[in-house]
Amino acid sequence: RCALLGRRPQLLVSARLWPQPLPAAGSVPSAGGEMSFFFRAASRPRSSQQDLVRSIKDSLLALDTKTGAKALEDVEKNIFTLRETLSGDGEVEPNQDHVLQIALEICKEGVLSLFVQNLPSLGWEGRKDLAHCWCILLRQKVDESHCCVQYIENHVDLLDFLVVCYKNLEVALNCGNMLRECIKYPSLAKYILESNSFELFFQYVELPNFDIASDALNTFKVNPVLLIWYLW
Structure with missing residues (x-):
């Protein structure tokens, strides 16, 4: 797996696994491209x-x-x-x-x-x-x-939050469904692949809970790059 990205994966520290507080709803977007979407129809009723x-x-x-x-x-x-x-x-x-x-x-x-x-x-x-x-x-x-x-x-903290929430048995399958939709898009898949929280998937696929382990494995299968990294 290390050879695939040309770097050694960083060891996880539990304090870093939980994402930072989510941005306040309605906060001003940080990218100009996003801004162009949001204010296009500002004057409409x-x-x-x-x-x-x-x-x-x-x-x-x-x-x-x-x-x-x-x-x-x-x-x-x-x-x-x-x-x-x-x-x-x-x-x-x-x-x-x-x-x-x-x-x-x-x-x-x-x-x-x-x-x-x-x-x-x-x-x-x-x-x-x-x-x-x-x-x-x-x-x-x-x-x-x-x-x-x-x-x-x-x-991107939203992606980290969804990955970490796999630990919550009540919401794990919902998070898996949402993550699989996210990683269909190259930019989001790239972030997951390079994030510290990605290593958690190797724990999830070995969980004794069959449903969650299977769901985590299915998440790898959605994006070929993630699957290659897992099988490497």
Whole structure:
């Protein structure tokens, strides 16, 4: 494995495994390319798509200040509405223009960070819906660029967080699903491959929990470079 990258992998220190605090939602993006997406339609009237994203953001932020089932119910209801908007409800097909607008608004408002940060707080259905939405959002292209992938490139701690969360049995499979979508994109796969947290996968594939070990191995198979590194 060392020969593949021409360097020795660094030893992991447990204190470095947990990612740094996630950026504050709605913080100003650090890259000019990302900025061009977010402010293109700044002068347009508020749309129902913007209202949906704002409701999702507000309900996720409220999890930090509210307690009880009501706050969680609001989050999961909003995420379910997002899922139906992105993928349709079985009778009505999604409006692609609305889907693209939602993807841009979610990046602008920092909701992708809130998704990852609050994933462990959700119930089983909520986590499943969130992972489903995550995969759809990453595939959205505006002017030949994947805006959500760009967002993650500028907030790579999200990838570290997802890798470390494999240790949490309740969310491991959801994290695996989200990571597999991420590493389909070369820039995100490159970051995972070169990060310290990548070495954790060699522990995960040997876990006694068959489901998690198999899921971690499946993550390698999504990207040939990762698989070669694993088999080297």
